[in-house]
Amino acid sequence: MKQDYIAVADKSRIYPPGVAANGDGFDVCFISEAESCGLLLFKKGSRQPVARIPFPHEGRMGNVHFMTVKGEFEGLEYAFEEDGKEAADPFGRQFAGCGRWGHKERGTGGIHTVFPKKGADFDWEDDRLPAVPAQDCIIYKIHPRGFTKHASSGLSPEKRGTFEGVIEKISYLKELGITTLEMMPPVEFNEIIFPEKSEIFGLPQGMRREDQEERHSHTEPVKLNYWGYCSGFYFAPKASYCSSGDPSAEFKRMVKALHHAGIELVIELYFDGSEAPGYVLDVVRFWAMEYHVDGVHLVGFAPLSLLAEDPYLKNLKLWGEGWKEGDSRRICEYNSGFMMDMRRFLKGDEGMLSALSYHIRHNPDHMGVINYMANVNGFTMMDMVSYNEKHNEDNGEDNQDGSDQNQSWNCGAEGPVRKKKVLSLRLRQLKNALLLLFLSQGTPLLLSGDEFGQTKQGNNNSYCQDNEISWLNWGLIRRNKDLFAFVKQVISFRKSHDLFHMAKEPRLMDYRGLGLPDLSYHGEKAWQPEFDRCSRQFGAFYCGDYSEDTEKTSFYTAYNMHWEPHEFALPNLPKGRAWQMVFNTAEDSVNGFWPEGKGPVLKDQKKVMIGARAVCVFMESPEVLPEKTVREKEGKTGSIFQEFFDEHLCDLVSA
Numbered sequence: 001m002k003q004d005y006i007a008v009a010d011k012s013r014i015y016p017p018g019v020a021a022n023g024d025g026f027d028v029c030f031i032s033e034a035e036s037c038g039l040l041l042f043k044k045g046s047r048q049p050v051a052r053i054p055f056p057h058e059g060r061m062g063n064v065h066f067m068t069v070k071g072e073f074e075g076l077e078y079a080f081e082e083d084g085k086e087a088a089d090p091f092g093r094q095f096a097g098c099g100r101w102g103h104k105e106r107g108t109g110g111i112h113t114v115f116p117k118k119g120a121d122f123d124w125e126d127d128r129l130p131a132v133p134a135q136d137c138i139i140y141k142i143h144p145r146g147f148t149k150h151a152s153s154g155l156s157p158e159k160r161g162t163f164e165g166v167i168e169k170i171s172y173l174k175e176l177g178i179t180t181l182e183m184m185p186p187v188e189f190n191e192i193i194f195p196e197k198s199e200i201f202g203l204p205q206g207m208r209r210e211d212q213e214e215r216h217s218h219t220e221p222v223k224l225n226y227w228g229y230c231s232g233f234y235f236a237p238k239a240s241y242c243s244s245g246d247p248s249a250e251f252k253r254m255v256k257a258l259h260h261a262g263i264e265l266v267i268e269l270y271f272d273g274s275e276a277p278g279y280v281l282d283v284v285r286f287w288a289m290e291y292h293v294d295g296v297h298l299v300g301f302a303p304l305s306l307l308a309e310d311p312y313l314k315n316l317k318l319w320g321e322g323w324k325e326g327d328s329r330r331i332c333e334y335n336s337g338f339m340m341d342m343r344r345f346l347k348g349d350e351g352m353l354s355a356l357s358y359h360i361r362h363n364p365d366h367m368g369v370i371n372y373m374a375n376v377n378g379f380t381m382m383d384m385v386s387y388n389e390k391h392n393e394d395n396g397e398d399n400q401d402g403s404d405q406n407q408s409w410n411c412g413a414e415g416p417v418r419k420k421k422v423l424s425l426r427l428r429q430l431k432n433a434l435l436l437l438f439l440s441q442g443t444p445l446l447l448s449g450d451e452f453g454q455t456k457q458g459n460n461n462s463y464c465q466d467n468e469i470s471w472l473n474w475g476l477i478r479r480n481k482d483l484f485a486f487v488k489q490v491i492s493f494r495k496s497h498d499l500f501h502m503a504k505e506p507r508l509m510d511y512r513g514l515g516l517p518d519l520s521y522h523g524e525k526a527w528q529p530e531f532d533r534c535s536r537q538f539g540a541f542y543c544g545d546y547s548e549d550t551e552k553t554s555f556y557t558a559y560n561m562h563w564e565p566h567e568f569a570l571p572n573l574p575k576g577r578a579w580q581m582v583f584n585t586a587e588d589s590v591n592g593f594w595p596e597g598k599g600p601v602l603k604d605q606k607k608v609m610i611g612a613r614a615v616c617v618f619m620e621s622p623e624v625l626p627e628k629t630v631r632e633k634e635g636k637t638g639s640i641f642q643e644f645f646d647e648h649l650c651d652l653v654s655a
Contacts, residue, residue, distance in 0.1 A: 018091030189232030402461030
């Protein structure tokens, strides 16, 4: 029986674009330059429309076509028509046939949109954004599917690789000390890559169109765009990341649960530059308002200035690459330079101390920086210390894809080994890398799995690997339990001491008249860092008087990336105070750290030997010097006061 539909033009219903429920019908708004546009209705699973409803002649303003349609829509899906051609709704909230990940039929034919449910308002209850300051954030980056897809995740099969799976892991994120979850693109996109149709479905990241056409034939097997860095339907959470059949509600439950645990959510959105700036603005506003996300990481091309100045987004975290300026640390620059420079320093390259001194303090007030040692487009941290060369053979591009500039070092053997000496060095290098990351002033980002040694087997461009290369292997927590314990300790240490995440960037000056600068640099001699090309050792003194903590504890960090031990001079502390060890990555017997207040007090308070390729952290101890040391001092010629004065005078002259 043919259904009759009534379409009327009502200018009060011209916004928002797309299709929205309205009483016994729907408000329909479609943006197109075509002269003839209409709404096509389909039965579920059918390719042939059962009805075509043209937009009324009077239902047009500029390139916006609008109408209100009444009738029976039960069991129907829709698409738009422009000049006789079918077009998907770019503002659609859910699309038919997308619930099965990687299904080949997903990449063929038209895409139909599911009509929005009437009266399906989500109960957010008292949901509030945690609003964690940038300097206090600990970011953890995940792929919404790969995070829990592996059987070792311990989840039931229906929850693996879904938003619901993320909910199940919130307790784990809390245990780790995470404040902010970053999620790779969670929007609806076509994961099927047909090489001969790359102009429709997008190219793998970093691949030129001419290279794609040269390397692929029509007979090559279909690939999967696992990462999701391509154009998509930006108003719809991805259905194949959903376990319930209702991706919108499931995504909202995830956000609500994260917020209840005090954890923020920042989502990645990729734009290829073809989108109108107003459309990008609508997308970002939508996710902030509809899904209560705490921030957006803008990947690709986006109108950054427009988004930063939008009054609706003034409390939204905006991350990206290419920011020229900002109004606060809610705007953060993705700092790939940190990764490349710190990796070079880590493996002992020459001439890296200036870069090191810059990165450990860099965090300007007007714009934040996000530091990381590993990200999706490159080696994991474990692969960073296990491979000299990329191994992307499984990507089907003759290992020509992916960057050759990884700044990695395999510690003496390529790939998996059983040699204890190599494994021990790799673990030490990982601990060194973690201290470089979490003791720097910028906002640290940890790639999921790096806390327990996740490996991609040397693949640094796993864009098409929807398998165990990309899925987190949770069984590695047990295998690499020492690394996991160290990561938790480092995160806890950073969060406990504001000197390592200051509200203001250290100025390297005594701007409070306290007699010492907030942060100072040292070397084998106190107050005299060596910035010559061959030096690989560096010390940093954090004056406790600049801390907001009541204890006002000072800290000294010593970095030695040379393959030989080096002696460091220690800055003097007030009488009755002493340097106490907290971290020493060369000390395997205690896994590189001691609980605060439990580490050994240095017998020699003037200098300390730092082992080869090691990082040490010392804290000011409220305990007095050991009794033996005091007796030795009292037995020397001259008073203790005179010796203390002479030592500090020497420091001041050197400064």
